[in-house]
Amino acid sequence: MDEGDAIDALEHLGLSNYEAKVFAALQRLGTGTARDVHRATDVPRSQVYGAAESLQDRGLVEVQQSKPIQYRPVRPEAARSHLRGEFERTQERAFDYLEAARKQRGEGDEEREDIWTVHGRTSIDGRVEQLLEEAERRIVFGVGRDAHGLTDDLADRLRERADAGVEVFLVGDPALEELFADSDVAVMQLPADHPHGDDPVGRVVVVDGETVLLSVRDRRGDPELEEETAIWSSKTGIAGVLIQLIDGGLGDAVSV
Incomplete structure (x- = not known):
């Protein structure tokens, strides 16, 4: 520099x-x-x-x-300490206001549109975490054979929701059974004919049979440059169709 x-x-x-x-x-x-x-x-x-x-x-x-x-x-x-402190205080004030503005208008607006797009792994992680937190009865979380998208934080959140009495099904590689051996998370294997290798699907989340998130990955030939884009929808006709398609794709692994 x-x-x-x-x-x-x-x-x-x-x-x-x-x-x-x-x-x-x-x-x-x-x-x-x-x-x-x-x-x-x-x-x-x-x-x-x-x-x-x-x-x-x-x-x-x-x-x-x-x-x-x-x-x-x-x-x-x-100088680093001063600027960091100033930045954090400014950030806190800004996000306190944004959170207050969000609460003032309520959460219902998110359901006015049929489908939403989220770009970037960090943003998708945040949306997935929120969907898991809102689950009341059942979560189906599907990942590819490389377990992309199952971060440590999301794994902890799945355990927490299972401990809270929510049915949690993780669909992925059998090796994940050891990771969740001490929890009530049920690990189900992907169907034998499920595509893998260069499969662009990143992760699939279905919550309470009415909310769905599906992400796709753009590998670009370099894991460091990999990007992820997701769509999600809740309580809509589109969500219902996607959930039916996912149900068919998972086969006997689990019924969403």
């Missing part, structure tokens, strides 16, 4: 362009006046003062009231 990349990163962490440039320049200089910083950057000298003052307010720069004024940056470790 060069200085330009570092400045871009500092901007993403909340610094203005001038603040990032002044801070990076002071790290090189050790200490310096507004003139020194101006000469080391393309920041106008008149703007160095305001940027340095803002950095001081954020705990990133120390100021010596001399003539001329001298500026000294805090060590990178201290």
Whole structure:
């Protein structure tokens, strides 16, 4: 990473362009006046003062009231701590508001559309976790032979739902039986004629016979670049059709 990349990163962490440039320049200089910083950057000298003052307010720069004024940056470790704390506080305020706004409008809006699309494994993990949490009677969770999509967190959630009295069926490789040996999760084998190898299906989740999530994987020839996209629907005609198709595909493994 060069200085330009570092400045871009500092901007993403909340610094203005001038603040990032002044801070990076002071790290090189050790200490310096507004003139020194101006000469080391393309920041106008008149703007160095305001940027340095803002950095001081954020705990990133120390100021010596001399003539001329001298500026000294805090060590990178201290700056990292300050920016991390500031970022986390800003994030908390933003998501507190979003959560309050969500509760204010209620959860019913999600059922107005027939089908929803979720992209990216992290987002899909979050949606699957929510669907599992909402289950009242029965969960069918299907994974391919490589158990893609069954993260440790989701495995724990399946155990928790089974402990809470929800019927939980995990359809996948028989090797998963050992993983859930100490729980009430029932592990069922995929049908012998179920496709595998380059099968693009990622995971299948059916909750209470009325909500379904189906994901597909785009391997792109490199596991590190693999992407996942899912569709899900609840209490709709589309959900009913998908669940019937899944039921047929699973054969005798389990009736969803």
